[in-house]
Amino acid sequence: MFPRWVNALLPGPGRSTGTVSDPYIPVSRRLLFPMQGDPMPKVLNVAKRAGSQARKTSAGKTGTSHARDAEATQKRILAAAKKEFAMNGLAGARVDTIAEKAEANKRMIYHYFGSKEALFERVLEDAYADICRAEQSLKLDHLDPKTALETLVRFTWQYYLDNPEFLTLVNNENLQKAVHLHGSKVLPVISRNRLDMVESLLARGEKAGIFRRGIDAMQLNITIAAVGYYYITNRFTGSIIFDCDFMASGMLRKRLAFNIDTIVRTVCK
Numbered sequence: 217m218f219p220r221w222v223n224a225l226l227p228g229p230g231r232s233t234g235t236v237s238d239p240y241i242p243v244s245r246r247l248l249f250p251m252q253g254d255p256m257p258k259v260l261n262v263a264k265r266a267g268s269q270a271r272k273t274s275a276g277k278t279g280t281s282h283a284r285d286a287e288a289t290q291k292r293i294l295a296a297a298k299k300e301f302a303m304n305g306l307a308g309a310r311v312d313t314i315a316e317k318a319e320a321n322k323r324m325i326y327h328y329f330g331s332k333e334a335l336f337e338r339v340l341e342d343a344y345a346d347i348c349r350a351e352q353s354l355k356l357d358h359l360d361p362k363t364a365l366e367t368l369v370r371f372t373w374q375y376y377l378d379n380p381e382f383l384t385l386v387n388n389e390n391l392q393k394a395v396h397l398h399g400s401k402v403l404p405v406i407s408r409n410r411l412d413m414v415e416s417l418l419a420r421g422e423k424a425g426i427f428r429r430g431i432d433a434m435q436l437n438i439t440i441a442a443v444g445y446y447y448i449t450n451r452f453t454g455s456i457i458f459d460c461d462f463m464a465s466g467m468l469r470k471r472l473a474f475n476i477d478t479i480v481r482t483v484c485k
Contacts, residue, residue, distance in 0.1 A: 290328050292318040298339050302381035305388045306336050306396075333396060340389055341402040343382050347375055348406045351413060361421035362484065368417070369479045373444040373472050383449055410437060418483075427483050436483065443475045 296317035300309045311332055315322050329335040354371055356364040376383055389396060397403055414433040421427030447454070451462040461467060 286328075289318070289320055289324060293320055293325055293328065293335070294339060294342060297335050298343070298381055298385070301336055301339055301388065302384040306333070306392065309336075337396040337400065340385055340397060341400055343385050344403060344406050347379075347382060348409055350375060351410065356413065356417055357420070361417060361424055361426050362480070364417050365421070365479065365483060366476050368414075369440055369443075369476050370472065372440050373475055376444050376448050377468070380448075383445065387449065421483070426485065428485055431483055436479075439482065440475075440479055443478060444471075447471055 293314065296314045297309070300314050300317070304310075309332070311322050311325055314335075315325055318325075325335065329338060351368070351371065354364075354367055356368060359367060411433050414437050418427055418431050418433055418436070422429055447462065455462045
């Protein structure tokens with residue numbers, strides 16, 4: 217019975233084993249039956265290097281596997297946390313519930329994110345990053361200015377409808393006076409990208425003689441968000457006040473048409 221590293225070097229079935237006098241004899245055989253003048257240390261070094269390489273390869277595979285597992289676990293935690301924070305707010309959210317839904321444990325949550333507050337901050341940053349990436353995918357610079365403007369308004373409205381968690385997360389952070397985003401290094405970058413996109417659109421529209429001059433990109437961005445945001449976040453009270461179902465398909469179509477018309481009249485000549 218040979219040591220494991222020796223067995224690893226032994227020739228497998230069907231391989232030529234050679235003879236002791238064969239100069240092309242496999243290393244394993246030369247190790248076990250050294251030839252005249254064949255120094256043992258040299259062979260041992262070869263075996264040692266082979267064993268070391270095998271260990272490195274195994275460690276590399278294990279490290280990659282662990283990295284994939286860690287990434288997958290963090291994604292599950294963030295997805296579960298997004299739902300929990302959106303449903304119950306920061307104060308009402310429970311780390312135990314997040315861990316259970318993420319199929320993780322509390323220790324891993326604190327290991328990856330540090331605290332419930334830090335996890336909430338990360339969820340907020342990811343939520344803003346998601347809408348920013350979605351906006352960039354519109355490729356507005358490939359459209360004529362008026363069509364691009366209408367596309368942005370339509371997109372913002374639909375994004376709010378499709379991602380209600382985004383609105384509730386933002387609402388919750390505003391109730392907290394945005395304390396968790398004050399030190400964020402991610403949010404300023406996201407904000408700058410969004411403003412750059414709107415500024416570029418306005419500049420193209422002005423150059424084409426379609427848009428009025430001097431439109432403030434930040435104010436336009438706020439207004440596009442507001443005409444959709446207010447309607448959706450106040451849908452329950454609004455439905456009572458105006459005695460109609462704010463979320464009925466006909467009402468939603470009517471509201472979108474009004475939003476587009478409002479923004480176009482504001483920006484276009």
